[in-house]
Amino acid sequence: MTKTLTFISAGAGSGKTYRLTEILRQKLGSGTLDPAGVIATTFTRKAASELRERARSHLLSEGDLTLASQLDQALIGTVNGVCQKLLERFSFEAGLSPDLSVLEEADANSMLRQCTDESLDDKTMASLNGIAIRMGVEHWQADLTMLLAQARANNIGAEQMAGFATQNVGDVLRLFGRPSAIDLDAQMGKVIGKVLPKLVQAAEGSSVKKTTTYIEKLEAFSKRLKVGQYTWADWTKFATDAPEKGLSGLVDEIRELAATHLSHPRLQSDVRDYVTLLFAASARVLDRYQARKRELGTLDFIDQETLLLKVLEQPQVAATLTEELELLLVDEFQDTSPVQLALFMKLTRLARETIWVGDVKQAIYGFRGSDSELMGAVIDALPELGGGIDVLDQSWRSRPSLVSLVNRVFVRAFDSIPKEQVELQPQRKELSDASAYELWHLDAKNVDQRMEALAQQIGALLGSGRQVVDKMTQKL
Structure with missing residues (x-):
């Protein structure tokens, strides 16, 4: 059976949710798609619920009560929600209890912070503080947090960190040149x-x-x-x-x-020590974090993703999903981490039809921790993967004047992307002559002052009698 892959390029306000709903509605309504053969991932639980309920509402409006009730058989949820359901189903193959205990993201981050505090000794912190002062690093703790996040998102274990530290030090110091022999x-x-x-x-x-x-x-x-x-x-x-x-x-x-x-031996030593200390600290944190999860008998979201990756490599699991998986929908594709991308690639090979939906502009900037270069490479490789691009080029959300402004800025800023994948055609009528864009200067020195200044600006806007378009009536 021929497999198909489509990337839908959807900018903000271009009707992405409507398109996804239409895809489900048409395929389910025509009888060419079994609800149990659907896997759809979204970025939030709210988006997953909205997608399911929109499709269900349409089926009900068409009088297809049976199909509407069967929609619960479709696996629609966040990436981690889908991972959990599949791991529960294939728990025997994964060597896991079917009753998985999974940490919510906030709880996992709290545990990671606690493990960080427990892993850093006074000597390490004193060394990092001294180097940070000399190098002008305001918060080395932020660098450690970012390093931990990248290691986890890329499934890099504690045992690999020393090797990466050596590689990173070498890459950086090559730019500095040979250390000076002069004092x-x-x-x-x-x-x-x-x-x-x-x-x-x-x-x-x-x-x-x-x-x-x-x-x-x-x-x-x-x-x-x-x-x-x-x-x-x-x-x-x-x-x-x-x-x-x-x-x-x-x-x-x-x-x-x-x-x-740059050739100062002490500067090069500071760079080497800073990177080495951070990577060593992150390895200790990751070790403690993994041990803590084992003690509690729990997993985090990234554990789910890496475990499912391994399970999908098993021939019997792959064969089962190849037979069942008719449609794979991936929303906010550009926001996927490298581990999630590997997961989607595996599922794509098993599915009869795959649709990735995302904004190529966000793929370039790597929002929410995704790997921008990897995302760009995947999109560029679509023809080799047998896939094509479908562009949603109409803006249903914003005023024409605002769409025009954004087009002028974005077409130039994203000149590496074909113009037709960047520029949107406004569909709303222009009902107001008020400015589409305003720059507010918040005269403040800290967060509290900025919040107060912002509240004052919003209050002034509301008191000015500015009219906006009602979303339902499309009137001022």
Whole structure:
């Protein structure tokens, strides 16, 4: 039997949910699709429920009560909801209890944070704090969190982290060049000691702020240099900074030496230590996290996905699904993680028909942690996979003036994507002459102030008498 694969390119407001509902309605209503042969994944539970109920409502309106009731046989849910159902069904093949205990995402993140706190010793934190200060890293904890998220999303275990650390260090330091054989700290101290008195003398009587500020910063850098408490921002700053034009020639030697900071052995050591410490810490966290889950007899969402990947490799499971799976629908395809993508590729090979739905623009930017390069490669490879692209090119959500503005911006910004996959044709009537786009400047210094400023702007908008189009009546 011929298998088909279609990618539906659907920008925001282009009628994606309607199209998915129509696909289900037409295939179920024509009798060419058995509800039990459907697997559909969405990004949220709300979207899954909406898809199911829209299809059911239409079948009921057509008087097909039997088919409407049978729709519950379709496997429609989030990626992890679908994974759980399939693992429960093939629990024997997976070597699992059919009564799986699965952590909700919030609980899994809470457990991961606790394991992180327990895994970091004082020595590691002190080392990371020191390096972070020198490198200008505001929160190294955020880098650790991102590293853990990437490791989990790509199914990378603790035992692999050391190898990846070595590879990453090598890749980065190749850009820095060979470390200098010169003691750059001592050389910089010597140059500053020679240049600074001349600069101070030449600047006597000068009221140019640029010069006085430069001298103050250079004196402070000299002091930090003597005790080894400088930051790498100091070096990069003095590679470009200079006093007023008439005096800038005096500091040429400082600029030239500061510009060699990438070859500074201590900087390269900081980079190596920072990456190595983070990867080692993440390995300890992952080990503790896995152990904690084993103690509790539970799985997280990523465990579900990786387990199902292994189960689908079993010939008897693959044969069963090949016989049963008539339609695979994947919504928000661009948001899938690398593990989920591997899962969808396996299911695609088993399904009679597969439809991926997503926004190619989001695929480029990798929203929600997806791998943008991988997504782009998959979409580019569609012809080789025997697939085609169907573009939803009409905007049903936004005002024509706003659609026009977005088109002008996006067509230029996404010039690597064919224009017809970016540009939308507005379908709504323009019922208001109010501006389609406004820029609000929130004069605030912290989150609370921004929220207060935003509330004031919204209040002012509501008090201005601005009219909007009612979604149901399509009137102001």
